[in-house]
Amino acid sequence: MSSKSYATITSDLTKGISALRKEIPDTLAGFSAMHNGAMKAGALSEIQKELLALAESADTANIPDGMNLLGETFEFGGARVAYGVVLMLGLYLATWIWLRDTAQGRHIYAVGNSPEATRLAGISTEKVLLGVYVLAGVFYGIASALTVARTGAGDPKGGQTDNLDAITAVVLGGTSLFGGRGIILGTLIGAMIVGVFRNGLTLMGVSSVYQILVTGILVILAVATDQMSRKGGR
Secondary structure, X not given: OOHHHHHHHHHHHHHHHHHHHHHHHHHHHOOOOOOHHHHHHHHHHXXXXXXXXXXXXXXXXXXXXXXXXXXXXXXXXXXXXXXXXXXXXXXXXXXXXXXXXXXXXHHHHHHHHXXXXXXXXXXXXXXXXXXXXXXXXXXXXXXXXXXHHHHOOEOOOOOXXXXXXXXXXXXXXXXXXXXXXXXXXXXXXXXXXXXXXXXXXXXXXXXXXXXXXXXXXXXXXXHHHHXXXXXXXX
């Protein structure tokens, strides 16, 4: 890769960091007062706009060799396994242990179950939520790196429906969107179900528009089932 390409990437990263430095203080200042859903929707829209502006809405295939490493494979048990799969399983294992065996992990469940009771117990709910969002951002970055390694190209418009797939996987895996309940293993199984489901629809020649529609219906059904189970358990 030429030094000019590296310079371009460095320049874009610098612009992006500069933009985030301006936006993060305002976001944190309104953290407690702003509704979580509105904050996440607004941040998603703003970041997508910044990325499209930085990339000038153009794809790039001039990817550094190091970014393709996670897409490479090795032989294991007669099959080819990507390094990205090993990284994914390692992250699932580390997160499972962290949520189950650490105080910080249990605090997340507590905040999800009852933020007010958690606050009265002396736990800073704002810090817990901020930590969750920061950790989620790290995972999003890793997922983006895996996508680039798998496709060998950078697409600023790519992955715009991945948030819907992620919600579907989490809900199908047994995590309650109303908080306080869920396991990482279930999320892994849910992600596998969504992946197989999406791949099956693609092989059947179903349009991507209808794939999104079907995935949205699955989310609605899963959330409705979760709501009914919560009401039945009271």
